Amino acid sequence: MSVITAAPCETLRAAYKAAKAALIQRFQTASNVEPLMHALARATDDALKGAWAACEVPDSAALVAVGGYGRGELAPYSDVDILVLLPDAAPQSDITVLNGHVERFIGMAWDLGLDIGSSVRSVAQCIAEAGNDITVQTSLLEAQRICGDAPLFQRFSKRYHETLGPRAFFQAKVLEMRQRHAKFQDTPYSLEPNIKESPGGLRDLQLILWIARVAGFGSNWRELDTRGLITEREARELRRNEGFLKALRARLHVIAKRRQDILVFDLQTSLAESFGFEATAAKRASEQLMRRYYWAAKAVTQLATILIQNIEAQLFPSTSGITRVINGRFVEKQGMLEIARDDVFERELHAILEAFLLYEQTRGVKGFSARTLRAIYNACDLMDRDWRRDPENRRLFMEILKQPEGITHAFRLMNQTSVLGRYLLNFRRIVGQMQHDLYHVYTVDQHILMVLRNLRRFAIAEHAHEYPFCSQLMGNFERPWVLYVAALFHDIAKGRGGDHSTLGMVDARRFCREHDIGQENAELIVWLVQQHLTMSQVAQKQDTSDPGVIKQFASIVRTERRLTALYLLTVADIRGTSPKVWNNWKGKLLEDLFRATQAVLGGAEPDTHSELKSRQEAALALLRLKTVPEHAQKRLWDQLDVGYFLRHDPADIAWQTRVLYRHVESGEPIVRARPSPIGAALQVLVYVKDRPDLFAGICAYFDKNGLSVLDARVTKTRHGYALDNFLVAHPDHDGSYRDIANLVEQQLTALLRDERILPEPSKGRVSRLVRTFPITPRVDLRPDDRGQYYILSVSANDRQGLLYSIARVLAQHRIGVQAARVNTLGERVEDVFLIDGKSLSNNRTQIQVATELLRAIAA
Structure with missing residues (x-):
């Protein structure tokens, strides 16, 4: 030495x-x-x-x-x-x-x-x-x-x-790779991907070279090319994308000044600028960089699949023979669809889409072989305008959409192999397109495929337990492929500028015309693309207890088939944005709107009196089951207006009546809490003599204890009491709310006995995502159609204490809250309040309230 x-x-x-x-x-x-x-x-x-x-x-x-x-x-x-x-x-x-x-x-x-x-x-x-x-x-x-x-x-x-041992090493590393991919939901399209560990990342490239080295096939891409495991073009693509990913990781380290392998939002813009990307009117610099990353990860995923299959075939030659001949163009090899000869796609261009149709139709086939994937990869230049316009290819594409099984897997594979983007050019434009709306957690193409997947699950019996009502509607829906086409186009115009629903209509209409879709189905598809946001907006932002709202929505929908289609697409769309966005409460709002609109379309005239009587009778039936004395409800109900009964369903009316019928004139606050019947929330009933700051005080309590208000229904009785019903949830609470119900009752009752000045709102920290992509806070205050109340709409970044900050401003101006619809969309909130107060009749006061609210929600 x-x-x-x-x-x-x-x-x-x-x-x-x-x-x-x-x-x-x-x-x-x-x-x-x-x-x-x-x-x-x-x-x-x-x-x-x-x-x-x-x-x-x-x-x-x-x-x-x-x-x-x-x-x-x-x-x-x-x-x-x-x-x-x-x-x-x-x-x-x-x-x-x-x-x-x-x-x-x-x-x-x-x-x-x-x-x-x-x-x-x-x-x-x-x-x-x-x-x-x-x-x-x-x-x-x-x-x-x-x-x-x-x-x-x-x-x-x-x-x-x-x-x-090459074989044991191969099997262990492939299993390890699958487990690793599962941690990232088997997709490279996370908005904050891990450059090293995510599917399509550097670890996938390293894994291939490790396996090849142990097997004696080579230790770099050139040697694998020489061995015949990949082509020269594939080796060149792998080297190019590997170089990009390594450079991306190195620059990320330099910018973060520490080991950092996750492409977090905070650093994406600086990273993009270090590569020379510049923001344009249409796209941020970070969006351009991330699109480049997603395309690299997609190519790595595709080529890695080819290589792993080729290595497996050489390590396990006894299991690589032909299982059966499907037709003159395709065979099955150990569960994989394989072309019968290398030039199949050059000789018969129709075979490209035929491969995906056979993938759906042929039982036992679970994917494409490396030979097939390579042939598709090398046939990208053949998928040109003439190929897209070929009547036979258009027929095959529609057949893929109409199959009873395998649609989700086929379209994911079509996207992974770039065939979907080659066939639908506008889809190609949104592959890897980020969405900085604090709402979606997937790129646009992945969100669309997620919505398609959700619709398909409604149609599969094995998943009927997840959303029984959706599965029931889908089971009776003729030509469900109409919904799948609408799903493909509902967000296809994202990122182009302008209203994506309107622009998407144009694409959908052209598609229907080119694919000879009949007028009735084409009109439904185009209408769904145009209106795909309408039902969620009505359900979550408007007072659906108002017969006028239902009647107006019914006039937009016009037919029960349209209503059913829009409902199914809406549920699938919301569920396909983020695991955090969907909850049972939103599901109930949508289902209630569906059923009310269905009744109107069926010929029932919205009738306040009959609806009132129906709900009261249903509530009385439930009270009898609980052995509440006959007519015991009368003292309470005589103090309640029609609005109370229209805003609450019979089960809630019965529960609240059972709690309060002995305490109509109570001098003490009454607070009762129970796990919400719709699940994943706590329902809190408050009954107390009314005062101007009551709503704000209750919100202050929820804020202090980390409880988010999902819904609030405020009722003023004729004799001066407030009967308020809240639906609250804790972001970190994943079990039953029964264990905190008693605590909430005791603490909130004690607080309501105290009439101290409202505390200052807490300055809750905003999330990292909000800091990176803030939205402009907005306040809109206008009278309702009848001039009885004012509608206050608030849009802002979500943070702890936001609702209390709003309620405190209203309380300071002695403005009463009649109802609140709190709508949390990922990191953004869009809240709607029905308010009243003498001060609102003054224009100067309206401006002052709006200004103070803007200051409060922006704090």
């Missing part, structure tokens, strides 16, 4: 820090990341060699780089994985001395500013650990000696490679 001159830790640290800073500075203007990564690894080698010598580690040990560092590649703030290799046979006294030197070395490595991941093992221990843990086995695969005992490292390397 050559003698390395020891250097003080400060000198080594300064030298390493200067070398790293110079390399990063040089990288700022470089287009290629490889020199940086290799140079960082060499600089790290030098620092560790200096520390090894300074700590006088005995010659009997070896310092080994493993993992990415072993490959000779380091991103600016990557962790540095090292193995200190110890001899197997040595006296205990020597081992004790050696361990002391090693401990000092590892401590010094940390002092140098290196993020060390270290292990200290003998050769035998390394082999044992590798046999028990595939992660350790993989890390050791790229081990390289930095310094120390060379013969010891050679013995380790020989014994390690003797233990590797």
Whole structure:
């Protein structure tokens, strides 16, 4: 071993820090990341060699780089994985001395500013650990000696490679990859993807090279090309996208000044600008960068699938034969659809779409073989205007949409292979298109496919338990493919500027004309694209207890088929935005609107008197079941107006009556809480003598205890009491609300006895997403159609304490809240209040209230 001159830790640290800073500075203007990564690894080698010598580690040990560092590649703030290799046979006294030197070395490595991941093992221990843990086995695969005992490292390397079994390694790594992909919902299209670990990320590329290396097929893309596992074009694409992903990761590290592999919103704009992307009127710089990332991840996913299948075929040749012949163009090979000859798509262009149709129709086929995927990849230039206009291809596309099974999987595969974007050019424009509305968590193309998937689940018996009413409606809906077409086009115009519903109508109408869709179905599809937001807006922002609202919505819908189609598309759309957006309360609002509108379309005239009588009779029936005395409800009901009965369903009326009929003149506040009958929320009833700040005070309590108000229905009785009904939920509460019901009752009752001045609103922290993509707060105040109340609409970024901030402003102006509809859309809220107060008749006061509200919601 050559003698390395020891250097003080400060000198080594300064030298390493200067070398790293110079390399990063040089990288700022470089287009290629490889020199940086290799140079960082060499600089790290030098620092560790200096520390090894300074700590006088005995010659009997070896310092080994493993993992990415072993490959000779380091991103600016990557962790540095090292193995200190110890001899197997040595006296205990020597081992004790050696361990002391090693401990000092590892401590010094940390002092140098290196993020060390270290292990200290003998050769035998390394082999044992590798046999028990595939992660350790993989890390050791790229081990390289930095310094120390060379013969010891050679013995380790020989014994390690003797233990590797290509087939077992392949199976373990593929299983590990599937588990990793599942953590990311099997999609590369997260709005904040992990460059390293997400599907289509760097780990997928590394995995292929690991498997190929263990199998003896090569250790880089050129060698895999030479071996025939990939084509020259595929190797070129893999190198290009690998280079982009590595550069993306390195620049992300530099901007974050730490190890950072997740493309968080906060850093996307700075990262995009570092690549030279500039914001335009139509797209942010970050959107352009992310679109480039998604296309790279998509290509990696597609090519990785091809490579893994090709490697598997060579490792397991006995299972790669033809299972059956499907037709002259396609065969099945072990559950995969394969072309019968390589030039099938060049000879018969119709076969491209036929492949997806057969994928749906052929039982036992679970995907495309590598040969088929490669042929589609290489046929992209053949999918041109003439191909799109071919009547046979248009027929095949419609057949794919009309199949009883496999539609979701077929369309996901069509998108993954870029066939969908080649066939529908406007769909290609929204592949990888981000949505900065604080509402959607998927790119536009993935959201559309998620909506299609949700509609399909309504039609599958195995999923009927999830949304029984939707499944019932879908089961009776003729030609469900009409809904699938509408789903494909409902957001296809996102990102173009203008109203995407109107622009999408034009695309949908053209599609229907080109595909010979009959007038009736075409009109429904176009109408659905135009109106796909209407039902959710009416249900969540308007007073659906008002017969006029129902009548107006019914005039838009006009037929029960349209109503059913719009309801199903609306539920599928909301569920396809984000797991956080859909809840049972929104489901109930939509279903109530559907049923009320269905009655009107069926010929029932909206009749306030008959609806009032119907709800009262239903509530009385429920009260009898609870043995409430006959006519006991009369004292309470005589104090309630028609609006109360129209805004509450019979079950709520019965519950509230049972609680209050003995306490109509109560001098004490009455608070009752129960788990909401619709689930995932707590229903809170408040009955107390009314006062101007009551609503605000209740909201203050909910705010302080982290409870979000989903809905509030406020009733003023004729004798001066407030009968308020709240639906609240806690963002972190995933169990039954029964355990906090008693606590809420006790605490809120105590608060209502106290008439102190309202506290200052809490300054709740906004989320990181909101800080990155804030929306402009808006306040709209206008009288309702009858001039009886005012409608206050508020749109703002969500934060803790927002509702109380609004209620406090209203209370200070002695404005009463008659009803509140709180609508949370991801990180955005759109709240609607029905309010009244003498001060609102003054225009100057209206302006003052609106100004103060804007200040409160923007705080």
